[in-house]
Structures are given as C-alpha cells and as structure tokens.
Amino acid sequence: MLNRSMPLLVTTAVTTAVLGLTITSPIVAQAETSNLAAICAFDTGMGKPNPLGMRAYITAVEINGDTTFTYEQFPSNVSGEAPATIAQQRKLTFYKTNVTKARDLMLKNPVYYEELVGFKDTSRFKEVNDLMRCQTADGQPLDKIAKVADLPDGTYRFWSGNSRDANISDEELLKQGGFLYVFSKKGNRAIGSISHIDDEAGACVEGLLGGNTVSGFATTYQAQKEFNKTDSFEPLGIIPDGALKVRKGAKVSAGRVRFASALLNLNGYSKIATGKSKAPTSCPR
Numbered sequence: 001m002l003n004r005s006m007p008l009l010v011t012t013a014v015t016t017a018v019l020g021l022t023i024t025s026p027i028v029a030q031a032e033t034s035n036l037a038a039i040c041a042f043d044t045g046m047g048k049p050n051p052l053g054m055r056a057y058i059t060a061v062e063i064n065g066d067t068t069f070t071y072e073q074f075p076s077n078v079s080g081e082a083p084a085t086i087a088q089q090r091k092l093t094f095y096k097t098n099v100t101k102a103r104d105l106m107l108k109n110p111v112y113y114e115e116l117v118g119f120k121d122t123s124r125f126k127e128v129n130d131l132m133r134c135q136t137a138d139g140q141p142l143d144k145i146a147k148v149a150d151l152p153d154g155t156y157r158f159w160s161g162n163s164r165d166a167n168i169s170d171e172e173l174l175k176q177g178g179f180l181y182v183f184s185k186k187g188n189r190a191i192g193s194i195s196h197i198d199d200e201a202g203a204c205v206e207g208l209l210g211g212n213t214v215s216g217f218a219t220t221y222q223a224q225k226e227f228n229k230t231d232s233f234e235p236l237g238i239i240p241d242g243a244l245k246v247r248k249g250a251k252v253s254a255g256r257v258r259f260a261s262a263l264l265n266l267n268g269y270s271k272i273a274t275g276k277s278k279a280p281t282s283c284p285r
Helices: 099-108 110-117 124-130 170-176
Strands: 009-018 021-030 036-042 056-063 066-078 084-094 132-136 154-159 179-186 189-196 203-210 213-220 244-251 257-265 270-272
Touching: 036 099, 056 099, 056 132, 066 099, 066 110, 084 099, 084 110, 099 110, 099 124, 110 124, 124 132, 179 203, 203 257
Parallel strands: none
Antiparallel strands: 009 021, 036 056, 036 132, 056 066, 066 084, 154 179, 154 270, 179 189, 189 203, 203 213, 213 257, 244 257
C-alpha cells in the first residue's frame, strides 16, 4: 500500500515463523530516484476492499523505462515436522514502457493479467487498477499530474517513449525512436503534428482537448493510396502505435487525405522539453 506521509519507498516482505505463526514484516529501502520513476499500489485510503482479498496484492514499479507488475500472495503455513510457510510471487515486465502505458495495456488485453496472476480472470484487473494509486520518484501523486487539457496555453512536445527527464536530448530521441506530437494549445483547442521521430511524413491533428485526448480532424502531410473511408474509427497506418484513430477520410489537395473525425490519445506519452520544435499554425487543406 502507498505510504502517504513518507518519501517514496520500496517495500519487500520478509517472513519468519515463530511458534508456528507466520509473521510478515516489511523491509523498507529508500529507492534510488535516478532509477525509480514511479510505483503504484493498492490504496487503502480509498475505503474500499482489496479486490484480490486480504492475502494478495499487485504492485507496479517503473525503473529505467521498464514497468514490472508483481503479484504476491502472503505466506501460508505448511503443516509438517518443522514450522514452514509457502508464498507465491509472479512478475510481468513491459520493456521500454512507462507505468501509465503499461496499465493501459493491462486493461486492454486480459491475457496479460491472466499471465500475471496465473489463472483465468478477464475482468478483475479493472477493479484492481481503479484502486491503485501511483507516486513518482520524488513522492508526487502520478495520478494527479496535469492532463494535457489542464496545461496552460503554449507550445508543447509529447513523446511516445519513456522518459521522466523532460530535457531528453534530440540525439537520445533519435536513438530510442517513437512518435512526437508537437502542438500549440490555446484554451481548449490544440493544433499540432504527429510523426515518427525522424520523419515529417505524419499528420496534422486539430481539435478540442479533453483530458489527454484531442478530438477533431486530421490531415496527412503526404499522399495516401489507402485510407479509412468508413464511419468506424481505425488506427491511422502511418502512426502505427495506435494513438491516432481516424474515420471518414477523403482526398484533398496533392493526394493528401483529410479525416473528418479523429481521436488522438496521448495517454502513455511523456511531456518533454519543446526545444526548437515549432507547432503548425494550420493544417493542410
């Protein structure tokens, strides 16, 4: 569970048997803030029971850009000649994935959760996730970090990769790859370009901000031979991470495609320094 009154700590349980009774006591170790980015755990302060019961829990820890979920069951006594206990622990690691994106993946794909706990259960992670609270390495509530819609007016750059260091260099961005959304925000509106790190052939997205989502329209910067013309949202193929979903596409000038409806989901993206990047002032017509 999260400790609300102390700096961010990582706890590990050690179990001893005394007179046949199992006693579990925490070893508390101060986390290295240079390695640990965030930790999420069941929050008893919400006043709701643990969906996993009294003897099991799930934590999620992001270290060095990787996120590991741990499912642990408290030790149980084993009958026999000598006092003994048995416990179970299973870990699931998402590499190069921050904890926000990892939680989203767990929600979208039940197989991950079933592999973590070791039994078939397609619905329980939502219950677990709803009662998890996260803290950053410096003890700030991760869940209360400002949403894109809450940012002051200005120009921003969001990256699909993992970095708690907002001043990541362009060289490191090129090395790690991913996608960038560079946009300007004014009031509840945003306009910007999303593309591969090393390629401008992406799309211009303009619309209204709600939470971490831009809802509006999108226009590709280059001609497209195949595109979604239907009324159903589908990921835009040139942004294969699935963040941008579009529908009702139609060709405009120079073979570009304008989608009358677009949703850009920035959950899992990291806000990084804008650097020399500039947001577009308008989308292609």
